Amino acid sequence: MEEAVAGCVALLGTATDADWEKATAGRLEWSCRDTAEHIAGDLISYAGQLAGRARDAYVPFDITFDDGTDNSGALEVIRTTGVLLAAAIRTTPREVRAFHPFPFRSANREGFAAMGTAEVLLHTHDIAEGLGLNYQPGPELAEFVLTRIFPHVRPGASPWLTLLWATGRGELPGRPPVTAWRWHNNLVHDTDRLTLQGITPASATDLVGGGDGGFEWIEGGPYEGTREASTFLLKAYQSGVHRPEFGVFTLVRREDGRAVGGLGFHGAPDEEGRVEVGYDLAAGARGHGYATEALRALSAWALARDDVRTVFATIERDNLASQAVVTRAGFRKVSDEGAEGELAYELSR
Template identity: 70%
Template sequence: MTDLGGDRAGERVAEAVASAVALLRTAVDRDWEAVRAGRVDWDCRRTAAHIASDLLSYAGQLAGRAQHAYVPFEITVDGDEDGLDRADNSGLLEVIETTGALFTATLRTTPREVRAFHPYPFRSANREGFAAMGIAEVLLHTHDIAEGLGLPYEPPAHLPSYVLTRIFPEVQPGTDHWRTLLWATGRGELPGRAPVTGWRWSNNLVLPTERLTLQGVTPAAAADLAAGGDGGFAWVADGPFEGTREAAGMTLKAYEAGVHRPEFGLFVLVRRDDGLAVGGMGFHGAPDEEGCAEVGYDLAPSARGNGYATEALHVLRDHALARDDVRTLCATIEPENAPSQRVVARAGFHRASVEEEQAYGDKETGLRLYVLTAEDLIQG
């Protein structure tokens, strides 16, 4: 299977840089140092230099495969700190174009499974996450500079959508993705939504097991999976199975309703030895008021019988029950599905009582309810 994800991510970054430079080039004769860049505390020149710095930093993280911290280097524009002849505004735009090209080339050559260090919020990001962060830096800081210089700026509409569906999973999408992104980063207002005073983007969560990684599905990947695509993953020949696509649809609906919480979404199970996705596992939504979260999973037929579901459920179970907002995990399984019943049993779940099933509402559906609490785990 040809991996085109890096090419697509690189194209989006290149498009963002081209859009920004085209606008800023119309104002190269202005004094950027004398003007504050919108709502940030920097002048327009420093903000433009910051765009270039971020693009190079992200390229360095991915190219160097940094795992524990930022690669310790930085960019200096001629004349800003080293006493050389000072680059004018046109030269500064050349720096942005060059660092954008380096980042684009890095994205195009970075394999799908590579992750590198980024602090927010789960200590790593893949190439799509870095691409989305880079695009966000370009779009938002170009907006800041444009606001300071009194220039109108409207990036290509699909670029804010790219950012929102990858690193803002908890932000309910609006009809205008650019205005939504500005609101989500404290740069504008949206009718019916409170002003944003603090924010951080959110790369997808990845949970490792001995043979697998559980990779959190972004709203962008969920939309593709629900529509019949691969979600950006390389699948075994008979995957993804129908349950994973249904779960992706649930994730997408939660995102569109503004109630999606990525740590309680869908994860794709990816084998470490060959990078192929073999199934899906995750939650039917965030915990309810009593702290109960329902889990579900399926595997592609060719991947069954290898203990993958058991291995993944142990890690997902431990991750969930370590949280303060989760007290109970549950799973509903068809009576004839003995393999799934064995999976939850090996993870410590037990069959609920008749009263518990009635309270949960599964007696009418005919499904069996299995439950597990943190206390059960400790006693087990």
């Protein structure tokens, strides 16, 4: 995000002699001046949300430029509010979530970093367009945004052009114009002892590459099932069919913030409202009921939706521990003739 702010200030600093009040910012209805103030307002707002640990609404404050502030002063405010948000992100623990309405009413520090970066990149583009400047941020910045808060958008050859298209600011060959859009922070489900934290494409990429996905794992984690599930998540993302609410979740203990396993769907519900789940735990977390607790919560969430009627799981015949998990979670065995002799279990409304 700091790189995005530095690029914004450097580029717009070459046009401080222009009339930002009269120039319209790209496709927006705002002037370039209003858009600059909007950037600063978003950055300080996000910093306030994180620093204040806001839970249910925006912290009720705003920022405006002082009367007489020139364009150079406006850029100084953007630079300063960017520093404040960066400081809030660095000092906020990974487990903290603060209020943001879209779409699941909260975001963690990485989500706020992505949202702040998006605001700077996109509105710098708008102002540059209004002032006749050429703006081309580094592709890694756009990819940072896309892989964290646009998991529903199929990636393209150019991350920057894809981000512009996804926000109604450009065109991509073979894709229809975007007239309405919204980013997606990751979904989190809470249980008594755990938080089920949605894995983003960025986290999945790291997990598939042998990393920790941005989580602090107990010894022995992440287990191979979580890495394999992340592979399927990435395939869906790259194909443009990933629905993040039906993705993969990391199970994180409330008591210490450490990840103990993974749980998730194999995809979105089919036409009959059936959706499949799978899960695993690091060896050191087994025997404590974590998988059962998480499976109950995720299944209850799914079955409360209009598009889900049945949650099912297939389990190897010799995996008695996993069979006990689904049974404790309320599933019933419906078949023992599954693929490769697996057992099938279901939980319905």
